[in-house]
Amino acid sequence: MIEVEDVHFTYPIGVEALKGVSLTIKDGEFIAIMGQNGAGKTTLIKHFNGLLKPTKGEVLVDGVNTKNTSVAKLARNVGFVFQNPDNQLFCETVEEEVAFALKNFGFKETTWKKRVTWALNLLGLTEYRKTSPFMLSGGERKRVALASVLAWNPKVVAMDEPTIGQDYQQKEILRQFIIQLNTQGKTVVVVTHDVEFVAECNPRVILMSEGKIVADGVGNKVLTDVDRLTQASIVPPQITQIFMRLADFGLPVDVIDIYEAREILLKRLGKK
Amino acid sequence: MAVIKAKGLTYTYPNATKPAIQEISLKIEKGEFVILTGPSGCGKTTLCRCLNGLIPHFYQGDLEGEIQVVGLDVADTPIHKLASHVGLVFQNPENQLFALSVEKDVAFGLENLGVPREKMRKQVDWALEIAGIYDLRERAPHELSGGQQQRVTIASIIAMHPEIMVLDEPTSFLDPLGAQKIFKVIDELNKSLGMTVILVEHRLDLAARYANHVIVMDKGEIVLDGDPRTVLNSQKARLLGVGIPKATRLYQILKEENGLSTEKVPVTADEIAVLLREVLKT
Numbered sequence: 097m098i099e100v101e102d103v104h105f106t107y108p109i110g111v112e113a114l115k116g117v118s119l120t121i122k123d124g125e126f127i128a129i130m131g132q133n134g135a136g137k138t139t140l141i142k143h144f145n146g147l148l149k150p151t152k153g154e155v156l157v158d159g160v161n162t163k164n165t166s167v168a169k170l171a172r173n174v175g176f177v178f179q180n181p182d183n184q185l186f187c188e189t190v191e192e193e194v195a196f197a198l199k200n201f202g203f204k205e206t207t208w209k210k211r212v213t214w215a216l217n218l219l220g221l222t223e224y225r226k227t228s229p230f231m232l233s234g235g236e237r238k239r240v241a242l243a244s245v246l247a248w249n250p251k252v253v254a255m256d257e258p259t260i261g262q263d264y265q266q267k268e269i270l271r272q273f274i275i276q277l278n279t280q281g282k283t284v285v286v287v288t289h290d291v292e293f294v295a296e297c298n299p300r301v302i303l304m305s306e307g308k309i310v311a312d313g314v315g316n317k318v319l320t321d322v323d324r325l326t327q328a329s330i331v332p333p334q335i336t337q338i339f340m341r342l343a344d345f346g347l348p349v350d351v352i353d354i355y356e357a358r359e360i361l362l363k364r365l366g367k368k
Numbered sequence: 369m370a371v372i373k374a375k376g377l378t379y380t381y382p383n384a385t386k387p388a389i390q391e392i393s394l395k396i397e398k399g400e401f402v403i404l405t406g407p408s409g410c411g412k413t414t415l416c417r418c419l420n421g422l423i424p425h426f427y428q429g430d431l432e433g434e435i436q437v438v439g440l441d442v443a444d445t446p447i448h449k450l451a452s453h454v455g456l457v458f459q460n461p462e463n464q465l466f467a468l469s470v471e472k473d474v475a476f477g478l479e480n481l482g483v484p485r486e487k488m489r490k491q492v493d494w495a496l497e498i499a500g501i502y503d504l505r506e507r508a509p510h511e512l513s514g515g516q517q518q519r520v521t522i523a524s525i526i527a528m529h530p531e532i533m534v535l536d537e538p539t540s541f542l543d544p545l546g547a548q549k550i551f552k553v554i555d556e557l558n559k560s561l562g563m564t565v566i567l568v569e570h571r572l573d574l575a576a577r578y579a580n581h582v583i584v585m586d587k588g589e590i591v592l593d594g595d596p597r598t599v600l601n602s603q604k605a606r607l608l609g610v611g612i613p614k615a616t617r618l619y620q621i622l623k624e625e626n627g628l629s630t631e632k633v634p635v636t637a638d639e640i641a642v643l644l645r646e647v648l649k650t
Binding site for chain 2: 368
């Protein structure tokens with residue numbers, strides 16, 4: 097469980113990025129944090145593994161205050177996948193990259209070898225085992241970064257903008273993968289402004305604007321609250337936009353997903 | 369009049385074993401708004417680089433076939449000459465900005481082209497105005513938000529009055545409202561100035577409404593090329609995993625299961641809503 101209590105954070109250059117954020121993330125939840133560029137999303141999740149410590153307020157991970165704990169220790173529980181994989185990758189082969197953290201955590205050779213094989217297989221990277229990460233495409237590098245985090249089996253996986261630069265099919269693979277992780281009991285936190293991706297996943301959605309949380313709830317409530325979305329610089333999903341234009345026909349307006357849209361419309365219009 | 373013409377264009381990067389694009393033939397008319405899409409690694413960026421001469425002049429490698437831009441043969445025209453006709457905006461604005469003020473960044477291209485001072489001032493002010501960043505002209509680009517930075521790169525390109533603007537996923541780092549604003553600026557340039565636009569984009573939910581020509585690439589080849597409604601409604605686009613707009617996808621589902629049908633295939637929320645309102649009334 098992650099508990100964030102009235103957290104404020106000011107960067108050394110004087111920018112106040114978080115202005116009193118409180119939230120609780122229970123084990124096994126799937127959360128999307130959305131909001132405009134510069135809203136404080138990345139700053140917030142960097143508090144989950146202690147990369148940043150609050151200027152004021154507290155963050156507790158499984159009851160442990162991050163203020164008194166090292167990143168190395170917190171990272172065992174909370175894995176962080178950066179927006180740009182190039183900030184994360186540095187080894188000569190994909191295999192070494194994925195093994196790096198495991199070795200640092202002090203796993204035995206037999207154990208880390210097994211885990212590397214498992215993680216590479218999971219993300220479809222086995223054929224690149226001996227390849228340099230920098231020879232891979234952007235999408236593949238993102239998967240290496242993810243594999244290197246999953247390898248040490250953290251309870252919480254936090255991903256910063258995982259869909260940027262990914263095409264539609266890669267996003268669909270990512271979506272299924274996240275759902276699989278979540279089903280296995282992992283807590284998944286995704287920072288994103290990709291509203292169509294979130295609409296297809298339908299997780300708990302937290303909207304941020306100017307360092308504060310402005311909405312927090314289930315996807316089909318938050319993503320259909322136009323005023324709050326606008327405040328957070330987000331456009332409603334296209335399916336929602338369609339149903340908002342049909343509201344006077346007595347159809348629901350909290351629809352975000354195309355399959356639900358299909359059911360509602362076929363019920364009303366009838367099948368061929 | 370075709371401003372871009374390619375025939376049998378094949379290009380292989382130095383030391384690569386197979387071509388990044390092959391047998392590309394296309395024609396883009398003056399004033400078109402083209403969306404270029406397709407799975408990652410399909411050769412979109414490589415094709416863009418052929419349009420302003422980065423290929424073959426900077427990247428070298430092996431270029432076969434023909435490509436002409438505003439009547440100039442790319443292989444025989446130096447980059448600086450092509451740059452005054454074709455502006456290229458990249459995905460990440462940070463890679464493109466470097467000056468100490470927005471104004472200087474926007475003026476840089478013109479300085480390099482040797483434009484006289486008075487004319488330069490006029491063109492810079494005009495570009496800042498169009499991109500909606502006139503008030504930011506004295507700020508440092510690196511202090512700005514991602515959306516503002518992307519508008520600076522667009523201003524620095526349009527200041528040179530290119531006939532063709534090529535944008536490689538210009539909004540992928542931006543939040544949806546920021547992205548929408550950029551698309552509107554581009555649309556305005558296209559509609560009011562007749563600038564030819566080539567936009568590389570995956571997020572067709574947001575962008576499809578502006579285009580009048582869609583090209584889909586896969587594995588280095590052009591696999592679909594035509595008007596947006598036909599291309600986005602094709603089964604091939606769906607099977608390739610092109611992110612077709614939800615409005616179009618919903619229409620396809622309802623057409624198949626309910627028999628809903630119209631000649632003008634919807635590509636926006638507005639269009640399908642109008643259609644649905646008609647059938648809901650009866």
